[in-house]
Amino acid sequence: xxxxxxxxxxxxxxxxxxxxxxxxxxxxxxxxxxxxxxxxxxxxxxxxxxxxxxxxxxxxxxxxxxxxxxxxxxxxxxxxxxxxxxxxxxxxxxxxxxxxxxxxxxxxxxxxxxxxxxxxxxxxxxxxxxxxxxxxxxxxxxxxxxxxxxxxxxxxxxxxxxxxxxxxxxxxxxxxxxxxxxxxxxxxxxxxxxxxxxxxxxxxxxxxxxxxxxxxxxxxxxxxxxxxxxxxxxxxxxxxxxxxxxxxxxxxxxxxxxxxxxxxxxxxxxxxxxxxxxxxxxxxxxxxxxxxxxxxxxxxxxxxxxxxxxxxxxxxxxxxxxxxxxxxxxxxxxxxxxxxxxxxxxxxxxxxxxxxxxxxxxx
Amino acid sequence: xxxxxxxxxxxxxxxxxxxxxxxxxxxxxxxxxxxxxxxxxxxxxxxxxxxxxxxxxxxxxxxxxxxxxxxxxxxxxxxxxxxxxxxxxxxxxxxxxxxxxxxxxxxxxxxxxxxxxxxxxxxxxxxxxxxxxxxxxxxxxxxxxxxxxxxxxxxxxxxxxxxxxxxxxxxxxxxxxxxxxxxxxxxxxxxxxxxxxxxxxxxxxxxxxxxxxxxxxxxxxxxxxxxxxxxxxxxxxxxxxxxxxxxxxxxxxxxxxxxxxxxxxxxxxxxxxxxxxxxxxxxxxxxxxxxxx
Numbered sequence: 311x312x313x314x315x316x317x318x319x320x321x322x323x324x325x326x327x328x329x330x331x332x333x334x335x336x337x338x339x340x341x342x343x344x345x346x347x348x349x350x351x352x353x354x355x356x357x358x359x360x361x362x363x364x365x366x367x368x369x370x371x372x373x374x375x376x377x378x379x380x381x382x383x384x385x386x387x388x389x390x391x392x393x394x395x396x397x398x399x400x401x402x403x404x405x406x407x408x409x410x411x412x413x414x415x416x417x418x419x420x421x422x423x424x425x426x427x428x429x430x431x432x433x434x435x436x437x438x439x440x441x442x443x444x445x446x447x448x449x450x451x452x453x454x455x456x457x458x459x460x461x462x463x464x465x466x467x468x469x470x471x472x473x474x475x476x477x478x479x480x481x482x483x484x485x486x487x488x489x490x491x492x493x494x495x496x497x498x499x500x501x502x503x504x505x506x507x508x509x510x511x512x513x514x515x516x517x518x519x520x521x522x523x524x525x526x527x528x529x530x531x532x533x534x535x536x537x538x539x540x541x542x543x544x545x546x547x548x549x550x551x552x553x554x555x556x557x558x559x560x561x562x563x564x565x566x567x568x569x570x571x572x573x574x575x576x577x578x579x580x581x582x583x584x585x586x587x588x589x590x591x592x593x594x595x596x597x598x599x600x601x602x603x604x605x606x607x608x609x610x611x612x613x614x615x616x617x618x619x620x621x622x623x624x625x626x627x628x629x630x631x632x633x634x635x636x637x638x639x640x641x642x643x644x645x646x647x648x649x650x651x652x653x654x655x656x657x658x659x660x661x662x663x664x665x666x667x668x669x670x671x672x673x
Numbered sequence: 674x675x676x677x678x679x680x681x682x683x684x685x686x687x688x689x690x691x692x693x694x695x696x697x698x699x700x701x702x703x704x705x706x707x708x709x710x711x712x713x714x715x716x717x718x719x720x721x722x723x724x725x726x727x728x729x730x731x732x733x734x735x736x737x738x739x740x741x742x743x744x745x746x747x748x749x750x751x752x753x754x755x756x757x758x759x760x761x762x763x764x765x766x767x768x769x770x771x772x773x774x775x776x777x778x779x780x781x782x783x784x785x786x787x788x789x790x791x792x793x794x795x796x797x798x799x800x801x802x803x804x805x806x807x808x809x810x811x812x813x814x815x816x817x818x819x820x821x822x823x824x825x826x827x828x829x830x831x832x833x834x835x836x837x838x839x840x841x842x843x844x845x846x847x848x849x850x851x852x853x854x855x856x857x858x859x860x861x862x863x864x865x866x867x868x869x870x871x872x873x874x875x876x877x878x879x880x881x882x883x884x885x886x887x888x889x890x891x892x893x894x895x896x897x898x899x900x901x902x903x904x905x906x907x908x909x910x911x912x913x914x915x916x917x918x919x920x921x922x923x924x925x926x927x928x929x930x931x932x933x934x935x936x937x938x939x940x941x942x943x944x945x946x947x948x949x950x951x952x953x954x955x956x957x958x959x960x961x962x963x964x965x966x
Binding site: 361362363382383384388389390392393394396397398399400409410413414457461 | 857859860862863864865866867868869870873877878881882884965
């Protein structure tokens with residue numbers, strides 16, 4: 311049991327590329343921390359630095375009150391679950407789990423107790439004599455988990471452990487991991503690029519982009535109050551609609567809002583729109599022409615173009631093309647293609663950002 | 674699970690395997706059958722008449738003490754060469770698999786010896802170890818070793834072992850390096866996190882995962898020492914002194930080519946073939962059980 315603290319951690323490669331540009335994160339004892347971000351944002355590198363598999367260029371990593379910058383991976387008292395599981399292919403499931411304990415010269419009876427206990431928790435009892443090659447993807451994943459838990463380390467590190475599983479199994483394992491972590495109450499750091507996985511698992515969510523932390527906090531806080539347009543478009547699916555506040559009707563609709571002077575970009579989540587002909591005081595109403603409709607049963611996605619088109623903002627990954635607005639309404643009924651609708655959003659549903667998207671304006 | 678190409682008809686698949694089949698038939702089965710036939714024949718000294726003698730060639734062979742001596746020499750020689758060329762090849766591959774500056778240069782130079790013809794390599798080493806002139810020989814003599822492979826059988830054996838090993842290391846190096854690079858990096862990292870120090874990591878993870886490569890190389894190396902070291906022995910020692918480096922394959926060559934005893938030589942090559950086939954079969958039967966694919 312331990313807390314993990316990163317203080318101004320940096321990683322620069324000899325060729326000058328800066329993979330991690332100064333990260334501060336504080337994970338309290340027993341918390342589940344998720345690092346999320348697009349590919350190449352440095353989240354895996356950061357995790358490998360905590361594990362001791364990558365060197366730290368500057369800053370400090372502290373595990374359980376001990377600065378581990380110069381400590382070997384084996385001495386950091388961590389266990390890691392790899393994306394490809396990294397099981398030892400020539401060893402049985404039992405030996406895969408026992409290997410780390412034998413290396414630490416634990417007496418055989420104790421090893422046996424721990425492995426049997428882990429096998430029971432993970433329902434691997436019938437497979438202890440098999441080789442990894444004879445297991446399914448989900449079973450291999452559980453063996454990798456077992457290898458981590460038998461060690462009873464201070465910290466679990468997960469490097470996209472579910473990305474090699476199919477969608478159904480991924481959801482099941484996600485729940486399993488969370489239950490297991492609650493039960494063992496071991497501090498965990500988990501890397502993923504899947505924002506849904508991040509939202510559901512995290513006690514504390516770290517959104518990363520380009521080697522920097524964009525926002526740290528409780529997942530719901532981040533969803534409700536994204537600090538930058540990057541976070542706004544990355545967290546939440548489908549992503550938030552981001553519209554530039556140039557000198558057009560949006561600005562005039564928001565004339566009464568005190569935030570308007572500093573703001574350059576308006577964000578509204580697709581689920582925060584209501585299709586209605588009413589007006590909301592202090593809110594926003596958009597006239598849309600329906601371009602496409604997706605009905606998934608429980609909800610309907612409406613892709614519309616705004617009637618008065620606008621010049622684009624710099625598009626982040628996952629963003630809609632400028633001028634296009636996505637509205638998400640419950641149920642399967644909705645307008646027809648080509649129809650003109652009005653989408654309205656209440657004042658407390660509006661997110662305002664500075665023109666460069668780097669800062670949130672107002673509460 | 675298998676990736677199978679589907680052919681319609683039988684003509685195309687037959688045509689496709691024909692070249693490989695032709696090569697095996699012409700260069701392996703045909704000469705092997707000819708050797709078998711020859712081993713039952715005796716020719717007079719002028720090559721004018723040939724007589725079918727059943728197993729007489731084999732019987733006279735098994736009654737010569739030199740033949741048993743050659744078998745002993747062959748086993749000592751092949752065990753030494755296979756052992757040293759494999760261990761040194763593996764050692765170099767492990768060294769060259771690390772992230773060090775200029776690793777590409779090391780790798781290239783470690784492969785170069787394989788491009789040197791065995792006879793040429795042998796000549797180079799003869800010069801270096803020549804008792805009167807060679808620099809290594811003189812260094813040894815200065816340090817009190819009475820080095821003389823021309824007269825001393827043990828020295829002659831050491832010399833041919835060095836040449837054969839030197840010639841074969843590159844091949845083993847190349848395969849071991851490829852084998853090492855095929856081991857996923859994350860497995861090694863997992864072992865490091867699991868508290869295995871480098872030596873233990875090597876013996877419990879890397880070496881077992883290399884076992885298919887090692888198994889393949891053992892078979893190839895044994896075949897190499899049994900057959901392809903002929904040129905080395907011929908140039909370095911000529912089988913001497915007093916038969917100390919006369920291996921089976923060299924005796925085949927000497928008796929057949931130099932002694933023109935074609936029947937006896939053919940009988941020897943048939944026995945040699947049987948030995949190598951038996952050795953390989955033995956390894957597939959017993960050693961392969963320890964291989965993790």
